[in-house]
Amino acid sequence: MAFIVSLLTTLVSLLVYFSSKKMVSSRSRSGVQAIAILIGLVSIIVCFSRTLRIISAGSVGVVESFGSVSERPLDPGIHAVNPFSNLELFSTRLRDVTEDIEVTSQEGLTFNLHVSLQYRLEPQQVVNFYQSIGDDEAEIIRSRFRSTVREITASYPVEAVYSSQRQEVSEQLQVRLSEQLEPLGFSVDGAYLREVILPETLQAAIQEKLSAEQESQQMAFTLERERQEAERKRVEARGVADAQAIVAESLTDQALQLRAIEATESLAESDNAKVIVVGGGESGAPLVFQLNSDLPGQSSSSQVSSAQN
Numbered sequence: 001m002a003f004i005v006s007l008l009t010t011l012v013s014l015l016v017y018f019s020s021k022k023m024v025s026s027r028s029r030s031g032v033q034a035i036a037i038l039i040g041l042v043s044i045i046v047c048f049s050r051t052l053r054i055i056s057a058g059s060v061g062v063v064e065s066f067g068s069v070s071e072r073p074l075d076p077g078i079h080a081v082n083p084f085s086n087l088e089l090f091s092t093r094l095r096d097v098t099e100d101i102e103v104t105s106q107e108g109l110t111f112n113l114h115v116s117l118q119y120r121l122e123p124q125q126v127v128n129f130y131q132s133i134g135d136d137e138a139e140i141i142r143s144r145f146r147s148t149v150r151e152i153t154a155s156y157p158v159e160a161v162y163s164s165q166r167q168e169v170s171e172q173l174q175v176r177l178s179e180q181l182e183p184l185g186f187s188v189d190g191a192y193l194r195e196v197i198l199p200e201t202l203q204a205a206i207q208e209k210l211s212a213e214q215e216s217q218q219m220a221f222t223l224e225r226e227r228q229e230a231e232r233k234r235v236e237a238r239g240v241a242d243a244q245a246i247v248a249e250s251l252t253d254q255a256l257q258l259r260a261i262e263a264t265e266s267l268a269e270s271d272n273a274k275v276i277v278v279g280g281g282e283s284g285a286p287l288v289f290q291l292n293s294d295l296p297g298q299s300s301s302s303q304v305s306s307a308q309n
Contacts, residue, residue: 051083058093060123062130073126088135094120094189097141103150105158113153113161114195117145117177117188125185133184141181148176162196169193 054077055061061074065085074087081087098116105111119141121129133140152173153161161169173191181188 051080053079053081053087055079055089059089059091060126062088062090062127064088069127069131071127073123075123088130090121090126090130090135092121092123092126094118097138097145098194099142099145099149101146101149103153105153105161106156107158109158111158112197113149113193114197115145115149115173116192116194117141118190118192119177119181119186119188122185122187129185137184137186140184141186144180145177148173148180152176158198161193162198166193166196 053061053074055074057076059076061079063070063074063081063085064087065082074081096116096118098114101113101115102110103113121137129137152169156165156169160166170191170193173193174188177191178188
C-alpha cells in the first residue's frame with residue numbers, strides 16, 4: 001500500500017512540475033517546481049526502499065506476496081523484493097524466557113520454581129514457523145514451558161528437586177522441551193532451575209535430614225577407616241611373627257658355632273682389639289678375657305694361662 005501511495009505521489013509531483021511552467025510569475029513557478037521536486041524525490045526514495053530491503057545480522061526474512069509465502073527465507077544482507085510484497089522479519093538470536101512457576105512434587109507438596117529457558121529460531125524452519133504459527137511465538141513457548149516444568153517436577157520427590165537430583169531435573173526438562181519445540185522450528189540451548197523456593201518448615205525439615213545423612217556418612221567413613229587400620233596392624237603383626245619363627249628355626253647349634261668362629265676371626269684380625277675371644281664352653285659360646293697390659297712383669301700369654309686355670 002505504501003508503495004502505491006509513493007508511486008502516485010511521484011506521478012502527481014511530476015504533473016505539478018510540468019504544469020507549473022504555464023504560470024506567469026517566475027517566482028511562483030520556481031517555488032512550485034522546487035516543492036514538486038522535493039516531494040517527488042521523497043516518493044522515489046520510498047519506492048526504492050520498498051524494492052530494496054536490508055536484513056540485519058541475526059535476522060531472516062519471509063516474503064509474502066498476495067497470500068503466497070516464498071519457500072526460501074532471506075538471509076542477512078540486501079535483497080530486491082517485489083514492492084507489492086510483505087516482508088516479515090524474524091530474529092534468530094538466542095532468547096531467554098524466565099518464569100516463576102508453582103509446581104507439585106511426587107508427594108503432593110506445593111512449592112515454587114524460578115526457571116529459565118534459552119532457545120533460538122532455526123533459520124531453515126522460519127517459513128514453516130510463519131505458516132503454522134505466525135509472528136508471535138511468546139505465548140506458545142511460555143505455555144509449553146510451564147506445562148513441561150509441572151510435568152517433570154511431579155515425578156520427583158521435593159528433596160530430589162531441592163538437592164540431590166537438581167541437575168537431573170534440568171536435563172530432563174531440556175530433553176522434554178526439545179522434543180516439543182523442535183517440530184515448531186526452535187532449538188533449545190538449555191533449561192535451568194535457577195532457584196527452588198520451599199516453605200520455611202519444609203526447607204528446615206529437608207536441611208535437618210540432609211545434615212543427619214551427612215553425619216551418618218561421616219560415621220560410616222570413620223568406622224571403615226578404623227577397620228582398615230586394625231586390619232593393617234593384624235597383617236603387620238602376622239608378618240613379624242612369621243619372620244621371628246623363620247629366624248628361630250635357623251638358629252641351630254652348628255649355625256651359632258659358625259657365627260662364633262666368624263666373630264673370633266674378625267676380632268683377632270683387628271689391630272685395635274683389646275679382648276681375646278676363645279671358643280669353648282659347654283654351650284658352644286665363646287669365652288672372652290680382658291687383657292691387663294698395665295700389670296708389670298706379666299705377658300699376654302701368662303694372663304691367658306691364669307684365666308684358663
